Amino acid sequence: MISLIGILIVVLGLAKGYNTLAVVASAGVVTGLVAGMGIVDILETLGNAFVTNRYMSLFILTLPAIGLAEKHGLREQAAHLIGKIRGASAGRIIILYQVIRTVVAAFGLRLGGHPTFVRPLIAPMAEGAADKDAGQLDTRKQELVRAHSAASENYGNFFGQNIFVAAGGLLLIKGVLTELGYEVDLLTMAKYSIPAGIIAVVLGALQMTLLDKRLRASTSQNQDTVSRGGAR
Amino acid sequence: MITLEMIYVITGLLLVLFAIGTLKDKAHKARISSAIFWGLYAVTFIFGKQLPGWLSGLAVIVMVVLAGMGKVVPGSIKDAPVEKREERAKLLRNKLFIPTLTIPIVTFLIAQFTDLGALIGLGIGSIAAAVAAVLVTKDSVGNTNQEGRRLLDSIGTVAILPQLLAALGALFAAAGVGEVVAKLVSGIVPANSVLAAVIAYAGGMALFTIIMGNAFAAFAVITAGIGVPLVIVAHGADPNIIAPLAMTAGYCGTLVTPMAANFNIVPAALLEMKDKYGVIKTQLVVAIPLFIAHIFLMYWLAF
Numbered sequence: 001m002i003s004l005i006g007i008l009i010v011v012l013g014l015a016k017g018y019n020t021l022a023v024v025a026s027a028g029v030v031t032g033l034v035a036g037m038g039i040v041d042i043l044e045t046l047g048n049a050f051v052t053n054r055y056m057s058l059f060i061l062t063l064p065a066i067g068l069a070e071k072h073g074l075r076e077q078a079a080h081l082i083g084k085i086r087g088a089s090a091g092r093i094i095i096l097y098q099v100i101r102t103v104v105a106a107f108g109l110r111l112g113g114h115p116t117f118v119r120p121l122i123a124p125m126a127e128g129a130a131d132k133d134a135g136q137l138d139t140r141k142q143e144l145v146r147a148h149s150a151a152s153e154n155y156g157n158f159f160g161q162n163i164f165v166a167a168g169g170l171l172l173i174k175g176v177l178t179e180l181g182y183e184v185d186l187l188t189m190a191k192y193s194i195p196a197g198i199i200a201v202v203l204g205a206l207q208m209t210l211l212d213k214r215l216r217a218s219t220s221q222n223q224d225t226v227s228r229g230g231a232r
Numbered sequence: 233m234i235t236l237e238m239i240y241v242i243t244g245l246l247l248v249l250f251a252i253g254t255l256k257d258k259a260h261k262a263r264i265s266s267a268i269f270w271g272l273y274a275v276t277f278i279f280g281k282q283l284p285g286w287l288s289g290l291a292v293i294v295m296v297v298l299a300g301m302g303k304v305v306p307g308s309i310k311d312a313p314v315e316k317r318e319e320r321a322k323l324l325r326n327k328l329f330i331p332t333l334t335i336p337i338v339t340f341l342i343a344q345f346t347d348l349g350a351l352i353g354l355g356i357g358s359i360a361a362a363v364a365a366v367l368v369t370k371d372s373v374g375n376t377n378q379e380g381r382r383l384l385d386s387i388g389t390v391a392i393l394p395q396l397l398a399a400l401g402a403l404f405a406a407a408g409v410g411e412v413v414a415k416l417v418s419g420i421v422p423a424n425s426v427l428a429a430v431i432a433y434a435g436g437m438a439l440f441t442i443i444m445g446n447a448f449a450a451f452a453v454i455t456a457g458i459g460v461p462l463v464i465v466a467h468g469a470d471p472n473i474i475a476p477l478a479m480t481a482g483y484c485g486t487l488v489t490p491m492a493a494n495f496n497i498v499p500a501a502l503l504e505m506k507d508k509y510g511v512i513k514t515q516l517v518v519a520i521p522l523f524i525a526h527i528f529l530m531y532w533l534a535f
Contacts, residue, residue, distance in 0.1 A: 003407040006400070007443055014490055020497070021389060021396060022300035025293065028400040035407035040286050042403065047289030049395075049402035051280035054240050055351050056394040056494055060384060061243055062354075065331045065361035067379030071312045072369040073321025074328045080321065109340055110350045114499040116335050123503055139506070146503040147510040151487075154495050154511075155518060158483040162476055169448065173475045176452045180460055182471045189476040192533065196480040199525050203518045 006031035059115045066120050078121050079128025090130035090145050091212035094152045097122050098204045101156025102197055106163035113153040123149040134215035141215055148211050152204055159200035162193035234348060237281060239355030244277030250381045257307045265303035269295050270384075273392060292396065299389035306385035309378055324368065331365035387501045394494035397445050404444065413440055414457025421462060429462045430474075430530045437478045438485035438523055445491025447482030454478070467535065474534040477526055484523040487515040 006027040013023030025046075032042035066074070082088050101113060111117070126145045131137045137145075162169045165186050170193075177184050251270040254263050272291045280288055298304055311317075321328065335357040342353030366376055384391065404410065414436060421432040436458045440450035459478060463469045486492045490512065500508045507513070 001412060003404075003409050003412055006404060006407070006409065010400075010443075010491070019300045019302075020393060020490070020493075021296045024393070024396050024400050025296040028396075028403040031400075031403045031407045031409070035403075037403075037406065043286040043289030043293070045285070045289070045402050045406060046292055046399045047276075047283075047285040047287065049399035050292050051276060051283075051285070051288050053395045053398040054243075054277060054280060055236070056398065057391060058239065058243060058351060058354055058358075059498075060391065061239075061246065061358035062335055062361065063383040064246070064376045064380030065335070065358060065365040067381075067383040068362070068365040068369055068371060068376045069328050069331045070383075071317070071320075071375070071379050072324055072328060072371070073317040073319070074332065076314075076318050076321040077325060077328045081326070109336075110343075111336050111339070112354065114495075114502055116332065118499065119502050120332050121329075143505055143507060143510055144514075146505050147500075147507075147514040150499040150503060150511045151514045151518070153499070154487060154515060157495075158486060159480060159522075162480060169479050170476065172448050172451060173479055176455055177471055177475060180456060182460075182464070184472045184475065188472040192473045193476045193480060195529055195533075196477065196522070196526065200518070200522060203522055207514075207517055 002034050003031065005034060059112060062112075062115045066115060070120065074120050075124035078124040079131070082125040082128045083132055085129075088129040089133040089212045090126040090148070090215060091208035091210075093126045093129050094122065094145075094148055094211070095201075095205045095208040097149075098152035098156045098208075099201060101153060102160035102201055105157055105160030106197065108164040108166060110161075111157075113157065114150065118149050118153050122153070130215050134212070141218070144211065144214065148208060152208070155200045155204045159193075159197045163190055163197050165190045234352055234356070236349070236351055236355075239352055240277050240280065242355065242359070244274040244279075246380070247271075247274035247277060249377050250274075250384055253377060253381045254307055257309075259308035260305075262303050262305050263307070265298050266305060266307070269298050269304040269389065289399075292392075292399070295389075295392060296396070304389050306388070307381065309382040309385070311382075320369075327368050330368055331361045334361040334364050386504060387498065390493065390497055390501050393497060397491055397493055400491075401444050401446060401449050405449070409443070410440060410450070410453030411457060413443070414454055418458050418462055421458075423466065426467050426535065427527075427531060429467055430534075431527055433459045433463045433474070433478055434481040434523065434526050434530060437482035441482040441485030442489040442491065445486070445489055445493065447479055447486055450482050450485075451479055454482075463534075469530075469534040474530055477530045477534065481523060481526040481530075484519045484526065487519040488512055 009027040029042055123146050126149050127137055130145050161167050170186050170189050174184055247270050251267045254267040257263055272295050276288050276291055338357030338360050339350055339353035342348050342356055343350040362376055417432050417436045421428050436454045437450055440454050441447040444450050464471055490497055496511045500511050
């Protein structure tokens, strides 16, 4: 039971707003200590896991290209392009992206959409559309549009990926169940992942429709308007 | 042949360039400590495989201490002014999309037509995109580095959070946290209720995913501790059906936890959002009904 203290540290630490990295590292060290690990053991486990998971941070390589394109107006062009389409709204763009993202994931494409699509393309397009469709964008609306854009990427990615027969998740399931003595079939499991994918799209569509309603309904009370393109 | 290790080294070299740029940034408020942070990060990328684990671990601790003390801050490069960006956009128009789209296209081509895999594809695609960006904008390589540093600065130290959380997961696993959670949950489930067993399995997956930030890490422990004994063995659920549903039930947990930093926290930073939990709050609205839907799907389909 005492091994759960790490969880307590994370929950309390994040709730109190302490630096996230410090909270997580402390939780890790304390967990290791109560499990009877020595300091060197703990550092060893920490370091090895950190290095093994370097792939999680490969998005850093995309930053120069995207940063340079942004300097030259990438996000402005994305918003401008959307402005030419009639009937575009933030919600519609985002739900269209979620559908595409789900289908693409179901075909096995792993895209890492947040730095590649959401930041440079989808969020500015949605902001541009919201600006036209729902009136001048203020900070609050901008936050909403950005959050929903990121959410659609996650919905599409998470609930589309296991529809692909050789998805990492399905392979893991097969591996674990085989260890535990059960034979499972990848194709069957992929098929049974379809309902969740569909429900995620439906729920996402509902949420994005609500987003459009919220954006149109609220009038900008404060004068805190933001320049087009959503730059800081 | 290009290996993944090479891609890591290239990433590390890029971070070295960022560290140097940070050092040379005279108007930077904390250039030495920030440069040390990014430099140490670079070291874990370049020498990670060669260094003994505890030394990498030590580097991570130093990075965390620097970040925790507030000594790693953005540099003095600002966004280009809006007018300038609009002016350039009018000139370059849709050619601006070429560098951005190069990344997924090259990643796909390499993953599909070679046996190098998607990660190496991403690495090569990113480099190709940087070249494309320079060619399209006719800007300098030095500025490309600047802009990359500007973006990384705006994401901030939270960039290392996903890897750090993976390390936390490893420590949790070493301490047997998963087994304790599984035991607790299975202890309170009434033996003859199919619905209760299903809720325990799905709920256990979601709960432990929230703790670990990663449904893959949760799956083995929760399936062994709850799924197999309580649902598959006790009530005869078909593993082909209940297992993938349990996994996506876990993904509902991924939507709402700050521990899944690369999906929820880093994107908020990447989008320069004021509320770092803004993505999570938005996703709660879908995660909860979707989780409940999973209970129904498992109950109706798996038996």
